[in-house]
Amino acid sequence: GQNIDQPTEMTATEGAIVQINCTYQTSGFNGLFWYQQHAGEAPTFLSYNVLDGLEEKGRFSSFLSRSKGYSYLLLKELQMKDSASYLCAVPGYSGAGSYQLTFGKGTKLSVIP
Amino acid sequence: GAVVSQHPSWVICKSGTSVKIECRSLDFQATTMFWYRQFPKQSLMLMATSNEGSKATYEQGVEKDKFLINHASLTLSTLTVTSAHPEDSSFYICSARESKETQYFGPGTRLLVL
Numbered sequence: 189g190q191n192i193d194q195p196t197e198m199t200a201t202e203g204a205i206v207q208i209n210c211t212y213q214t215s216g217f218n219g220l221f222w223y224q225q226h227a228g229e230a231p232t233f234l235s236y237n238v239l240d241g242l243e244e245k246g247r248f249s250s251f252l253s254r255s256k257g258y259s260y261l262l263l264k265e266l267q268m269k270d271s272a273s274y275l276c277a278v279p280g281y282s283g284a285g286s287y288q289l290t291f292g293k294g295t296k297l298s299v300i301p
Numbered sequence: 302g303a304v305v306s307q308h309p310s311w312v313i314c315k316s317g318t319s320v321k322i323e324c325r326s327l328d329f330q331a332t333t334m335f336w337y338r339q340f341p342k343q344s345l346m347l348m349a350t351s352n353e354g355s356k357a358t359y360e361q362g363v364e365k366d367k368f369l370i371n372h373a374s375l376t377l378s379t380l381t382v383t384s385a386h387p388e389d390s391s392f393y394i395c396s397a398r399e400s401k402e403t404q405y406f407g408p409g410t411r412l413l414v415l
Binding site: 218219228229230231232233236238275279282283284285286287288289290291292293294 | 335343344345347349350358359360361392394396401402404405406407408409411
């Protein structure tokens, strides 16, 4: 199975940089996803890492270390609209045998002025 | 990216009634769709996997007779909550798999059972 751990809540100031960590345990690694979810909305894709290292995409970057079972999402130049939950997810097989995404509980980020 | 739609976006119903939620992949064919449920301040929990042309695969604890899933075509899956009760009130989200590593989420359906 899969197990994902990430902080429940974080607060950061507009314009600052914030790092959201995720640790995972999975049998058979097939990459790691980060999704953004605004309250009351479905998740939207941010990044997918399958190799070690940092991948940068605009203000958002995602890092992966497979040996440590660790990833982080880095958000730069924070904007108020970045206030959302950030979900770490890994693909794998569910209890019923479906190949699907298992999500962490999400980190609720609050950006303050 | 690809688009997945869900209908309705929100529904309020009386206890004991049934509610049907549709999930459509608009610009790709999806042999596999997933139905998730999310309670407040919780993460998405997979309810079942919908397979086109075959029976859905339900996760442990999800009653297949209560949550009926039909995947009649490569672009449509439906979830019917039968005899809904207040504890079924939740945010239901579908996703459609385009490839092994790519799945797109619908906008979600908020269900409130009175």
